[in-house]
Amino acid sequence: MEEKEVKTFQFVVVGGGIAGVTCVEQLSSQTPCADVALITAGPHIKAVTNYRQMSRTLEEFDVEEQPSSILQEKFPNLSVIHSAVRSLDTKSHRVQTADGRYFGYNKLCICSGGRPKLLSQDNPHVLGIRDTDSAQEFQKRLSNARRIVVVGNGGIALELVYEVEGCDVIWAVKDKSIGNTFFDAGAAQFLIPSLEADKPAAAAPCKRLRYTTEEPTPEAAQTFTADRHSRGGSSASTESGSALGPDWHQGIILKGSEQVTRRVSVEYQCEVENIFTSKDHLTSSQGTHRHENESWPVYIQLTNGKTFGCDFIVSATGVVPNSEPFINGNTFAVAEDGGLCVDDHMLTSEPDVYAAGDVCTACWEHSPLWQQMRLWTQARQMGWYAGRCMAAHASTQPIELDFCFELFSHVTRFFNYKVVLLGKFNGQGLERDHELLVRCTKGHEYVKVILSRGRMVGAVLIGETDLEETFENLILNQMDLTPYGEDLLNPNIDIEDYFD
Numbered sequence: 080m081e082e083k084e085v086k087t088f089q090f091v092v093v094g095g096g097i098a099g100v101t102c103v104e105q106l107s108s109q110t111p112c113a114d115v116a117l118i119t120a121g122p123h124i125k126a127v128t129n130y131r132q133m134s135r136t137l138e139e140f141d142v143e144e145q146p147s148s149i150l151q152e153k154f155p156n157l158s159v160i161h162s163a164v165r166s167l168d169t170k171s172h173r174v175q176t177a178d179g180r181y182f183g184y185n186k187l188c189i190c191s192g193g194r195p196k197l198l199s200q201d202n203p204h205v206l207g208i209r210d211t212d213s214a215q216e217f218q219k220r221l222s223n224a225r226r227i228v229v230v231g232n233g234g235i236a237l238e239l240v241y242e243v244e245g246c247d248v249i250w251a252v253k254d255k256s257i258g259n260t261f262f263d264a265g266a267a268q269f270l271i272p273s274l275e276a277d278k279p280a281a282a283a284p285c286k287r288l289r290y291t292t293e294e295p296t297p298e299a300a301q302t303f304t305a306d307r308h309s310r311g312g313s314s315a316s317t318e319s320g321s322a323l324g325p326d327w328h329q330g331i332i333l334k335g336s337e338q339v340t341r342r343v344s345v346e347y348q349c350e351v352e353n354i355f356t357s358k359d360h361l362t363s364s365q366g367t368h369r370h371e372n373e374s375w376p377v378y379i380q381l382t383n384g385k386t387f388g389c390d391f392i393v394s395a396t397g398v399v400p401n402s403e404p405f406i407n408g409n410t411f412a413v414a415e416d417g418g419l420c421v422d423d424h425m426l427t428s429e430p431d432v433y434a435a436g437d438v439c440t441a442c443w444e445h446s447p448l449w450q451q452m453r454l455w456t457q458a459r460q461m462g463w464y465a466g467r468c469m470a471a472h473a474s475t476q477p478i479e480l481d482f483c484f485e486l487f488s489h490v491t492r493f494f495n496y497k498v499v500l501l502g503k504f505n506g507q508g509l510e511r512d513h514e515l516l517v518r519c520t521k522g523h524e525y526v527k528v529i530l531s532r533g534r535m536v537g538a539v540l541i542g543e544t545d546l547e548e549t550f551e552n553l554i555l556n557q558m559d560l561t562p563y564g565e566d567l568l569n570p571n572i573d574i575e576d577y578f579d
């Protein structure tokens with residue numbers, strides 16, 4: 080066999096998203112004499128800017144799309160190669176790119192991210208949102224749309240139903256309440272009025288121990304109409320670009336073809352039964368469709384028996400890790416969700432191959448207060464830690480799991496509220512004996528803490544509560560809070576002073 084020309088680097092990182100870029104930044108600065116290569120499919124890279132540590136584990140930053148020359152100017156030992164990795168041979172320690180070149184490595188980190196897990200791969204009426212191109216396509220299609228159906232109940236769906244205007248939105252969720260990847264039914268109930276036209280009634284604090292909420296029945300649908308003017312000043316392929324950054328929707332106009340109002344109808348506890356094109360729909364003999372005079376490009380039939388015609392469907396149904404080009408021909412341990420399994424040094428099951436960000440699945444024994452979610456905070460933390468591990472292993476130095484994996488923390492915005500999630504914020508994996516304390520003031524704040532055997536193990540803070548640092552400390556120090564009882568959430572007690 081003809082011997083190919085192979086350029087070998089000490090460190091090769093694949094992927095120009097947050098995980099990959101943070102990893103090469105760490106490697107290039109920690110080992111300035113080593114040759115480092117970043118191989119990425121997209122023309123741009125994602126850089127973390129304005130990084131701010133808000134507390135021990137909470138962090139905020141902006142994400143900027145930049146030309147890769149900025150990175151190369153900063154790190155003379157870094158080469159950026161713009162091509163997609165097509166295959167990996169872990170035995171010979173080399174990768175092949177789409178343009179036919181081979182690159183050797185001593186240590187490799189795979190940070191190829193994920194792509195939308197679409198309801199249908201080849202239906203042109205089903206869109207996913209991941210990178211700049213897909214967001215632009217969505218914007219273009221939306222500008223002519225009168226009605227769209229959003230399927231999914233996580234981050235993207237929550238953002239879209241709030242931001243889209245000038246178009247009817249049917250929101251199909253599998254669950255009993257909205258936003259189930261982030262919230263329980265109580266928080267969902269707090270947020271729902273933000274989709275309505277009327278301002279919430281005068282704020283009145285309420286506090287209850289164990290709480291119950293009325294949930295919609297399986298057949299239930301709720302419609303929320305908001306006049307734009309009444310809103311508070313709110314601001315798929317394996318070679319897709321990097322995932323969008325914070326506030327991605329603020330730079331683009333998410334407006335349909337209709338004027339004036341936003342109208343969101345939520346269809347609870349249903350999944351997608353079938354998707355028909357207009358022609359199929361008209362010739363279909365099934366009698367379950369809701370008959371409408373209008374004709375639509377596509378029809379979606381839900382498991383609750385309803386069928387909706389619409390201009391297009393947004394599949395906001397999660398992420399699939401981009402692991403295929405690396406798996407073929409190798410013996411990687413792959414998790415159930417398709418991610419490359421990594422240990423507590425971000426090492427995969429193949430020698431000298433690390434992985435970080437959305438492409439990997441954290442397979443080490445987690446701290447009782449941490450879980451993986453495919454978020455940019457975790458992509459940054461994993462990329463940074465993987466870079467440190469690679470450098471430490473190259474010089475046979477010991478390294479311990481970073482503190483950021485002790486406690487899950489996430490800060491974001493939904494429906495124009497600040498949202499902070501800490502620890503086991505939804506009681507994930509906890510025994511049934513855990514207790515919830517909730518304080519909510521309609522339209523102002525929602526505070527929930529999860530206590531297990533008197534210790535705080537998680538919290539959801541919606542609104543400007545200013546409680547994140549105190550609660551983070553209480554979770555980290557695992558103090559017995561039984562003596563404080565309900566005073567923990569007493570709005571008349573300044574909790575910061577209380578625990579000084």
Ligand SMILES: Cc1cc2nc3c(=O)[nH]c(=O)nc-3n(C[C@H](O)[C@H](O)[C@H](O)COP(=O)(O)OP(=O)(O)OC[C@H]3O[C@@H](n4cnc5c(N)ncnc54)[C@H](O)[C@@H]3O)c2cc1C
Nearest residue numbers: 094095096097098120164192321322436437453454455458
């Ligand atoms: C619309 C949207 C909104 C989001 N909002 C938030 C939010 O508010 N908060 C939050 O925390 N998270 C959010 N996320 C999630 C967050 O963006 C991701 O978890 C994070 O960016 C993942 O980073 P990554 O580097 O692992 O992957 P990616 O950003 O997907 O980067 C992967 C990189 O690898 C490259 N690549 C892929 N395959 C190959 C290959 N074979 N060869 C070479 N290069 C390859 C790609 O071109 C890309 O540069 C959002 C995601 C989306 C889609």
Ligand SMILES: NC(=O)C1=CN([C@@H]2O[C@H](COP(=O)(O)OP(=O)(O)OC[C@H]3O[C@@H](n4cnc5c(N)ncnc54)[C@H](O)[C@@H]3O)[C@@H](O)[C@H]2O)C=CC1
Nearest residue numbers: 231232233234235236253260350395396397398453454491
């Ligand atoms: N502010 C934030 O923190 C944001 C984070 N993100 C992240 O970006 C990534 C992509 O976002 P999403 O696609 O919203 O993923 P997600 O993982 O947040 O939510 C996926 C949702 O789709 C549902 N689902 C899955 N398969 C389904 C099916 N066949 N039918 C109906 N529903 C189905 C799930 O139950 C879940 O509610 C995620 O990692 C998410 O965490 C996205 C937007 C905002």
